[in-house]
Amino acid sequence: MKLxxxxxGTFDExxxxxxxxxxxxxxxxxxxxxxxxxxxVVPLLANNYFLSIMNIIGITVIAMMGLNILTGYCGLxxxxxxxxxxxGAYTSAALSHHLGFPFWATLPGSLLATGSLGLIVGLPSLxxxxxxxxxxxxxxxxxxxxxxxxxGEVTKGVxxxxxxxxxxxxxxxxxxxxxxxxxxxxATASTILAFNLVRTRFxxxxxxxxxxxxxxxxxxxxxxxxxxxxxxxxxMYAGLAGWLQAHYLGMITIEQFPLMDSIWYLGMLIVxxxxxxxxxxxxxxxxRLLAQAVISLSPLVGxxxxxxxxxxxxxxxxxxxxxxILFFLVVEPRGLNHRWQVVLASFRLWPFPY
Amino acid sequence: MDLxxxxxxxxxxxxxxYALMSLGIVIIYKASSVFNxxxxxxxxxxxxxxxxxxxxxxxxxxxxxxxxxGLIFIMAFSIQRFILQPLTGQPMLAAIxxxxxxxxxxxxxxxxxxxxxxxxxxxxIPSGVIQLGSVVFTWEAGLNFAICAAAFGGFxxxxxxxxxxxxxxxxxxxxxxxxxxxVPVKRIFVVAWFIAILMAGxxxxxxxxxxxxxxxxxxxxxxxxxxxxxLGGMESILGAVVGGLAIGVLEALGAGYLDPLxxxxxxxxxxFVILLVTxxxxxxGLFGYERIERV
Numbered sequence: 001m002k003l004x005x006x007x008x009g010t011f012d013e014x015x016x017x018x019x020x021x022x023x024x025x026x027x028x029x030x031x032x033x034x035x036x037x038x039x040x041v042v043p044l045l046a047n048n049y050f051l052s053i054m055n056i057i058g059i060t061v062i063a064m065m066g067l068n069i070l071t072g073y074c075g076l077x078x079x080x081x082x083x084x085x086x087x088g089a090y091t092s093a094a095l096s097h098h099l100g101f102p103f104w105a106t107l108p109g110s111l112l113a114t115g116s117l118g119l120i121v122g123l124p125s126l127x128x129x130x131x132x133x134x135x136x137x138x139x140x141x142x143x144x145x146x147x148x149x150x151x152g153e154v155t156k157g158v159x160x161x162x163x164x165x166x167x168x169x170x171x172x173x174x175x176x177x178x179x180x181x182x183x184x185x186x187a188t189a190s191t192i193l194a195f196n197l198v199r200t201r202f203x204x205x206x207x208x209x210x211x212x213x214x215x216x217x218x219x220x221x222x223x224x225x226x227x228x229x230x231x232x233x234x235x236m237y238a239g240l241a242g243w244l245q246a247h248y249l250g251m252i253t254i255e256q257f258p259l260m261d262s263i264w265y266l267g268m269l270i271v272x273x274x275x276x277x278x279x280x281x282x283x284x285x286x287x288r289l290l291a292q293a294v295i296s297l298s299p300l301v302g303x304x305x306x307x308x309x310x311x312x313x314x315x316x317x318x319x320x321x322x323x324x325i326l327f328f329l330v331v332e333p334r335g336l337n338h339r340w341q342v343v344l345a346s347f348r349l350w351p352f353p354y
Numbered sequence: 355m356d357l358x359x360x361x362x363x364x365x366x367x368x369x370x371x372y373a374l375m376s377l378g379i380v381i382i383y384k385a386s387s388v389f390n391x392x393x394x395x396x397x398x399x400x401x402x403x404x405x406x407x408x409x410x411x412x413x414x415x416x417x418x419x420x421x422x423x424g425l426i427f428i429m430a431f432s433i434q435r436f437i438l439q440p441l442t443g444q445p446m447l448a449a450i451x452x453x454x455x456x457x458x459x460x461x462x463x464x465x466x467x468x469x470x471x472x473x474x475x476x477x478x479i480p481s482g483v484i485q486l487g488s489v490v491f492t493w494e495a496g497l498n499f500a501i502c503a504a505a506f507g508g509f510x511x512x513x514x515x516x517x518x519x520x521x522x523x524x525x526x527x528x529x530x531x532x533x534x535x536x537v538p539v540k541r542i543f544v545v546a547w548f549i550a551i552l553m554a555g556x557x558x559x560x561x562x563x564x565x566x567x568x569x570x571x572x573x574x575x576x577x578x579x580x581x582x583x584x585l586g587g588m589e590s591i592l593g594a595v596v597g598g599l600a601i602g603v604l605e606a607l608g609a610g611y612l613d614p615l616x617x618x619x620x621x622x623x624x625x626f627v628i629l630l631v632t633x634x635x636x637x638x639g640l641f642g643y644e645r646i647e648r649v
Contacts, residue, residue: 077447079391079454124633130446131389135580136633138391139626142577146623150616260461263454270451312469318462325455329448330440 021195038188043180051176055248057288058183059241060268064280065194066237067265072275073198074230075210076125077134080141082261084235086148088114088242089252093161094154103166103247110243111236117144118235122228129213141259149254160253163246179248186244190237195277197233206230210275260318267325273335282336290324291317356488361610362603367495369602370502375557376579376586376594377509378550383588384526385546388438388449392457393554394576398569399460400426400555401562402468405475426555430547439540464569472568475559498560505556506595509549513591518545526589574622578605581625585632587642596640601625 012018022028042054067081091113092106101109121140125133148155155161165174166182173179197203205226208216217223246252264287272283298313328335375397382390390396403425407418437456441448479494513519524532525542533539554576561575562568578601586597609621638644 071447075447077450124630124637126634127637128633131450132584132633132637134391134450135389135584136630138577138580139629142574142626143623143630146619150619260458263458266451267455267458274447312465315462315465315469318458318465320462322455322457322459322462325458326437326452329444329452329455330437333444333448 019199021199035188038184043177048176051180053288053292055176055179055183057284058180058187059244059248060265060284060288061187061281062190062244063238063241063265064268064272064284065190065277066234066241067269068275068277068280069194069197069206069237070230070234071266072269072280073203073210074206074227075213076122076129076227076230077131077266078137078234079134079259079262079266080121080137080144081234081238081265082257082259083141083144084114084117084238085242085245085261086252086254086257087117087144088239089163089246089256090148090151090155090161090242091239092243092246093163093252096164097161098154103164104168107240107243110239114235114239114242115232118231118233119228121235122231125227125231126224138259141262145254145257158254160251162251163249165250166247174250183244183248186240190240191277191281194237194280198277202226202229207275264321267321269335270325270333271328271335273337276337278340279335279337282340286336287321290320294320357610358607360489361606363489363491364495365603365606366599367491367499367602368606369599370499371557371560371598372579372582372602373595373598374502374505374553374560375576376582376598377506377591378553378557379579379583380586380588380591380594381546381553382550383583385522386438386543388453389588390550391450391453391580392460393550393579394573395457395460395464396429396551396554397558397561397576398572399464399558400551401558401567401572402464402473402569404555404559405473405562405567406468409473409476422555423552426551427548430551431544434540434544434547438543461569461573468567468569472566474566475563494564498564501556501560505553509553510591512549522546578625581629581632583639584629585639587639589643590639590641593639593641601628604628 012023017023022031043051046054063081063085066084067078070076070078088110091110092103095101095106095109096103117140121137124136128136149157151157165172166179167173168182171178173182198206205216205221208219208221209223209226213223216226245256249256268283268287269280270283271286272281273279294317295313298316301316332338375393378396379390379393382388400422404418404422407413407421408415413421433456437452438449441452479497481493483490483492484496513522521532521537522542522545524535524537525539529539532542557579558572558576562572565571565575579598582597582601583594584597585600586593586595605621605624608624612620612624632639
């Protein structure tokens with residue numbers, strides 16, 4: 001294993017070496033540092049406020065992994081991701097509230113429910129693509145949210161469902177720090193899973209379908225099967241995120257899953273960089289940190305511009321995020337991930353320009 | 355039977371407004387192949403805008419119309435020039451996310467400029483009802499239908515009889531061919547957006563006049579035009595009319611017959627069910643072109 005990432009000089013002698021995800025010692029060192037930082041430094045040093053931000057980011061990263069597989073890799077634009085998360089959250093909460101399931105036993109239920117919903121929503125993709133898929137997921141969003149709102153005793157309508165905090169081996173994880181380990185564990189696992197999934201035959205099949213579905217079919221791929229599987233996997237990620245969110249917040253209502261969130265997830269994908277695992281993580285961090293910045297800066301804005309003081313943080317956030325998405329679409333459609341690669345490359349090549 | 359007739363008539367009244375609003379999506383799609391997801395937000399925004407001019411600034415009706423037309427032109431120009439024109443040549447996803455982000459910006463602006471509870475338009479129309487045989491409808495609904503029909507007639511005249519309409523039809527047919535004949539395609543796109551926002555605005559004001567100026571419901575109403583255009587077919591103006599009336603009638607029938615079974619509110623979601631069924635059964639809609647693709 002070579003020490004540094006080099007444009008030339010990294011010689012792989014076996015196929016396994018060539019295919020290995022971590023090919024240089026330098027990268028291994030970086031990843032170990034990152035892991036130690038997430039596992040030890042952050043929970044030891046951070047206060048509750050910072051941990052709560054990290055928890056939200058962790059849940060977002062899990063949801064983003066799913067959307068990235070569906071939209072970034074398979075090219076099916078989903079405007080209904082928030083609804084899938086809602087179904088995961090509501091299934092978990094309903095199972096534990098009505099049937100008294102322990103928190104871990106509701107996870108298979110959440111995954112099953114969101115997976116089968118993904119299967120149903122994916123069905124029209126047999127004959128359509130492009131913006132038609134976006135329209136069908138948007139319609140699915142409206143229908144799912146309406147069903148959850150009119151679910152009677154099962155979902156308790158506008159009042160929402162309470163959801164107990166997780167208990168593992170007798171330890172209640174009702175603190176931010178306890179939840180941090182649970183959420184970050186799942187986030188790390190799902191990132192590794194997604195990273196490896198897109199390297200498999202199925203992952204390459206998704207990319208083929210995204211790039212040209214007719215050519216992919218011509219090469220012998222079962223396009224419909226690939227699309228459906230992408231839908232199912234993506235919605236199961238959303239189910240996992242919803243499950244964590246329900247148990248993290250302790251209470252779920254329908255207002256937590258607006259259509260806006262689905263648009264935000266798509267925006268994160270654009271801002272981070274579509275079709276790359278690191279891009280999805282960048283996007284999640286960028287948007288959630290920006291949202292926190294708006295929340296902490298809004299009193300200042302209110303003092304400077306009295307006309308805006310009465311209006312909510314929500315309005316400013318929406319306008320700002322919309323503009324950020326538009327800015328990235330026009331100026332840097334390949335997202336932060338591309339910028340990051342450019343920075344890395346310039347470090348590697350220094351002092352030469354290219 | 356009386357209930358059925360009543361539902362059909364009131365469905366047609368609502369459907370006319372849907373048809374007018376969805377005309378906007380079809381026009382933009384025909385001209386520039388951009389599917390406008392921000393339509394619902396534009397419907398709400400224009401309704402608020404007209405309310406502000408009319409009630410807050412207390413302007414005369416003629417001034418309000420001129421001012422709104424000017425603002426709509428500014429909106430159309432800046433959307434086309436600063437958002438969609440730089441995205442030319444990028445994958446379809448870019449345009450979709452761009453209109454979604456635009457929806458986000460417009461929603462945020464509504465929250466910022468007009469916070470708080472819903473507004474109401476002043477009552478100018480007598481609140482009585484018209485009775486035709488066993489069918490009853492309000493003056494307001496009847497007037498809405500007439501306004502929609504007039505706006506539609508005006509649009510058809512513009513589209514079929516004027517030179518600008520001819521160039522628009524040419525642009526819809528083929529961009530390159532139109533350009534080689536000297537058609538200013540970029541300007542046509544701005545005109546298409548202008549007409550689309552104007553139609554959305556008329557629909558929005560009519561809807562807001564009946565249901566109050568309220569952000570979420572207006573956006574949801576505007577979003578129903580997605581189902582209209584999918585049912586009617588993306589490329590067809592006739593499809594928008596037929597689809598709009600069909601969605602209006604089906605929605606009214608669904609609400610009339612199914613609401614007692616599920617406990618109300620089904621008209622909020624019924625158009626989207628129709629949309630999904632359409633995509634499953636006949637994805638290109640009733641009058642849309644079926645695409646034959648080559649690799």
